[in-house]
Amino acid sequence: MRKTILFAIVLLSASPVRAADPVPYPEGYRHWHHVKSMVIEAGHPLYDSFGGIHHIYANDKALQGYRSGRFADGAVIVFDLLDAKSENHAIVEGARKVIGVMRRDAKRYAATGGWGFEAFGGDSRERVVGAQADTACFQCHAGQRERAYLFSQLRDR
């Protein structure tokens, strides 16, 4: 009996409820709802990390979350960052620099506000955050706790 309980505890410990669970690549996000966009230029405090033009995309659950303020598990938000090239008094999109992904799972990612964080370099599937989600992502997002840890708000029109 004691062995059985111990085994159950070990099983529970090995269950997927842990902060380091990798966030999957957001397949098909380019067809999701386009939430808003922004250009970050030289001189902006986040230019080194996020300089360029970025678009925010939300899957259906995330779109509902933006509206209600409550994000269900499975809500996914993508921050899609492209180079911003100046051409003849216009800013046009260049190559993809990185995509950032936030995936909601209140239990799995409890250590980082209920959101899993990951980023994929360029057009690749190469993970550039991995186990660094806490320091590389959440330390900034933590300040947005009152806004569900998000910087973006829905431009619902």
Added chain:
Amino acid sequence: MRKTILFAIVLLSASPVRAADPVPYPEGYRHWHHVKSMVIEAGHPLYDSFGGIHHIYANDKALQGYRSGRFADGAVIVFDLLDAKSENHAIVEGARKVIGVMRRDAKRYAATGGWGFEAFGGDSRERVVGAQADTACFQCHAGQRERAYLFSQLRDR
């Protein structure tokens, strides 16, 4: 019999195959596929008309058209123009200035390359092109004949 034929001719003349048919407001376009974006700044030759940040959205038929080069009747493309506000070394989206709409119907809009053109001011349903599609829209788009009369190309990634 002659009366019947005459009546049929009148009916045909009154059929919807005419260039002035109004292009309907593109309901739900904010959920369509986001094709690409661009910022037009002061100094650009189109700044007076199109200054700001614009996003291009395509319905499913238009998305297929971008990919195949052949646009089926019912394909709709939206040019969504917002104010571009400079804030702390960033460009953020402001109020909507206008949406431009191209709707494919090869017969109905044969006089303007098979595309109907319309624009709606701000967030309203107020038509700002109406019967001026030829001079206000098509005269520029005509130069893009080899590209299905479009300026935008799909950023298919």
